[in-house]
Amino acid sequence: MGCRLKRFALLAGLINVLIAAGTPAFASTYFLTVAGLGGEPDYEQRFTMLATDVDKILKSGGQTDRVVDTLKGADATKAKMEASLNRIAGQAKPADAFVLLMIGHGTFDGTEYKFNLPGPDISGTELAALLNRIPAGRQLVVDMTSASGGAAAVLKKENRTVITATKSGMEKNATVFGRYWVEAMRDPAADVDKNDAISALEAFTYAEKKTADFYKEQKRLATEHPQLDDQQRASAFPFLKTGAAAATVTDPAKRALISKKDDIENRIDALKYQKSLMAPDEYKKQLTALLLDLARTQEGIDK
Secondary structure, eight states: OHHHHHHHHHHHHHHHHHHHHHSOTTOOEEEEEEEOOOSSHHHHHHHHHHHHHHHHHHHGGGOTTEEEEEEOGGGOOHHHHHHHHHHHHHHOOTTOEEEEEEESOEEEOSSOEEEOOSSSOEEHHHHHHHHTTOOOSEEEEEEOSTTGGGGHHHHOBTTEEEEESSSSTTOOSOOSHHHHHHHHHHOGGGOTTOSSEEOHHHHHHHHHHHHHHHHHHTTOOOOOOOEESOHHHHHTOOOEEOSHHHHHHHSHHHHHHHHHHHHHHHHHHHHHHTGGGSOHHHHHHHHHHHHHHHHHHHHHHHO
């Protein structure tokens, strides 16, 4: 009997060791959000708002397993982006996850993609080199910029899921995919399997559909086609645990404001489409009014 108990104890101990080895303790997810150069006041405001929304969502709910860094406005420089990525490379462990969210404009010259930042831009090649130094075993890059498809090939890596707002570097118009990706982060409807977490695939599917619907509703030819490099890997990447952020959308008053914000964003995009047909003063007058309304609406959401 004593030998049997000893064998059982040894077996139980071995199982516990194997479980511990297969389930990393204290694993964290490192998030870096960068809102790049807008180039125009309306884009500057909207990119900053999106980055602020992401920052608040990620920091909500008291999630201690999230390490959040957000660069926007004058702080979103190449030097500070490099510093953030190098800092994460020095802190992250193989058991951790890493997420990079890029909001703004990008360019592609037929060979090299660049993410537009205040001051020097960062190229896809430079970005890939920085990301490759991060030891996190699971990585997700969501490039929501124009021409982002031009970065997909150079950013691709075995343990990295890459999502881009465009299918190639030749889709160079400003994108709307970014705001729908952020919307997916706070809308419970994005959690299709209702497991209280939004996977990278669920967020992508939500934002992709919303993007396509936008162009249909505006009766415009789609100038962006979001791309995902690996559905299986994206499905297995729990991008965001839902919680306090989702509560915002279930509040009727907040829902109304979020719906109003989406409508204002659509009107701004529609106005920009008509810019060449309008007198400059009239365009500026209408755009200023919409931007003020957008800022007031955002303030109401944040309260």
